[in-house]
Amino acid sequence: MKKIVLFASGNGSNVENIIQYFKNNDTISVVGVFTNNPHAKVIERAKNHGITSFIFDKNQLQDGxxxxxINDLQPDLIVLAxxxxxxxxxxxxxxxxxxxNIHPALLPNYGGKGMYxxxxxxxxxENKEKETGITIHYVNEHYDEGEFIVQHKVNIExxxxxxxxxxxxxxxxxxHFPIVISEILNFKF
Structure with missing residues (x-):
């Protein structure tokens, strides 16, 4: 069984979508949801699916x-949603x-600190773009600069x-997000 842990700070609609996508999967399972917001709706969403939530503060994120x-859960993939x-x-x-991570724009445009x-x-x-989209990418030490996995575009004219x-x-x-997660875990990316 391949294991996923999810990180979210707010509503958790992507988290719930991912949980539901893998709910009856025999080979991939969501084993934990992490949040830095003790009031986030994502906690309730995880609980409704019987998945343990871990609430932490910024210091606990930095101090190990x-x-x-995370190590206790031994995930195959960590997903920032x-x-x-x-x-x-x-x-x-x-x-x-x-x-x-998933980013709500076509990186490298509209990325970086504060761009969420x-x-x-x-x-x-404001920039009168004709299209935008999502970027799913690996996480590195810089905001939104990790290697791209996939981008999907949409017309917004x-x-x-x-x-x-x-x-x-x-x-x-x-x-797209759950499908890409599945493909990564099945070595299609």
Whole structure:
């Protein structure tokens, strides 16, 4: 059985989508959800599926306590799905090429510190982009600079608000993220 741990900071809709995608899978399983936000809806979502949540603060992320919990679970893949903190180099070094992230834009555009969620969608709208998309990439020591795994695009010429862009991006995330995770774990990437 291949094991996934998920990291999220907020609502957790991508986390729930991934959990549901692998729920009846005989070869891949979600074994834990980590969050830095004790009020995040992702905790409730994980609980509803019988998956243990680990709540931590920034210090525990940096001082090795989170790495210890991850090691206890022995994951084959660590998935950042709406996780807003910079991932520590100590964990990246311990799990090389086994940590992936989804970004709500076509990197390298609209990436870096502070570029997440609605911040990205507002910037895309303000720059009058005709298309945007998602980038799924490996995590390295720099925000949004890890090797790309895949990008998917969507036309946004008819979008007049950042919320409309966010809705289109959410659809792409829901469609593609679980499939890419499965392909990585089955060595298709």
């Amino acid at each position: 306590q989170v790495l210890e919990k 709406g996780f807003l903190l910079k991932f520590p180099e100590s964990i990246i070094a311990h799990y090389p090429n086994k940590i992936i 969620g609605m911040n990205v969608h507002r910037a895309v709208l 008819n979008c007049t608000t950042a919320e409309e862009i966010a809705d289109k991006i959410h659809i792409l995330e829901q469609q």
